[in-house]
Amino acid sequence: MANDIILTGDRPTGRLHLGHYVGSLKRRVELQESGEYDQINILIADDQALTDNADNPGKIRDNIINVVLDYLSAGIDPEKTTICVQSALPALHALTFYYLNLVTTARLSRNPTVKSEIQMRGFANEGLPTGFFTYPVSQAADITAFNATVVPVGEDQLPMIEQTREIVEKFNKTYGETLVLPKAVIPENEIQRRLPGVDGKAKMSKSLGNCIYLSDTPKTVKKQVNGKMFTDSTHLRIEDPGHTEGNVVFAYLDAFCRDDYFAEYLPDYANLEEMKEHYRRGGLGDGTCKKFLINVLEETLRPIRAERAKWEADIASVYDILLEGTSKAKEITNETLGRVRKAMRIDYFEDRSIIGEWEKLLKEAKQ
DSSP states (O other), rough: OOOEEEEEOOSSSOOOBHHHHHIIIHHHHHHHHHHHHHOEEEEEOOHHHHHTTTHHHHHHHHHHHHHHHHHHHHHHOHHHHTTEGGGGGGHHHHHHHHHEEEEEEEHHTHHHHHHHHHHHHHGGGGGGOHHTTTTHHHHHHHHHHTOOSEEEOOGGGGHHHHHHHHHHHHHHHHSSSSSOEEEEOOOOOOOHHOOTTTSSSSSSSSGTTTOOOOOOOOHHHHHHHHHOOOOOOTOOOOSSSOOOOHHHHHHHHHHHHHHHHHHHOTTTTTTTTHHHHHHSSSSSOOHHHHHHHHHHHHHHHHHHHHHHHHHHHHOOOOOOOHHHHHHHHHHHHHHHHHHHHHHOOOOOTSSSSSHHHHHHHHHHHHH
């Protein structure tokens, strides 16, 4: 078993957006290139996506290719990172079932992430799918099946990792040391932890129409920035002092801007702090700020679009990457399932020693 293993992933309910990029995808590429990990696994969590999309499985099927293309175009290297599909790994289903016996409904009800997601999706108690309610257990199965030691997550997902750790500790206490205890790694700065939607809402959401997707055209990016990004309601005239805190444009500049962009696109300033200082004292217009942001976003998205176009022209290779990664993941997760079943003493057919155990049991019963 490798010493340092990462598991991360996404639900394939749509294309990935800038929130995914700054919150997890960019960091995954950095971790991949660090050389510090024995294994890096990215799981396309289609089973979990079905927990609130069971009436529309086609949506999940169609978006698997979009998610994989987003991975590859952003720099995920299939030679260094295993990309796999959750539903094609039977061990995950079995582990979920076993772990469900170690968690109470009361404990699941207290999970802050579950409560938040239930509220966000508008599920009434009587209309809550059981699969959705128990998806923290499925996530624990994913993490432990890959023997993950590190799970990069957003801050809102920390309760899920806490629940996984509880399941691991209970399993190991009940059946003996078997499962690896994972730890969470969250983005280093606040804006990476939760990039707001272009409308300033706390989270990007397809249903709210407040996303900029990695595959969006320059025209769409410009439209989202100019049409939906509100800046500072007190900054009515250019000469008025402005606020950068809580200002969506500057939130995005905090996430994506680099000092070297100023020389080409806004040479009046050497860095973002100089720009912010001018905005705060007045004299810098919102239109100028938005125009600069559009150029900054294009610096990020242009190479991603170009790489995506290459992969879109060779979908057969994308399919083969996914097939190979899932086959590799199946071996890893089946090995974990074997250890779990052995620890639980339900590996009945691994060898014939159980015959002797049963014979002894029957003999003792007759005495």
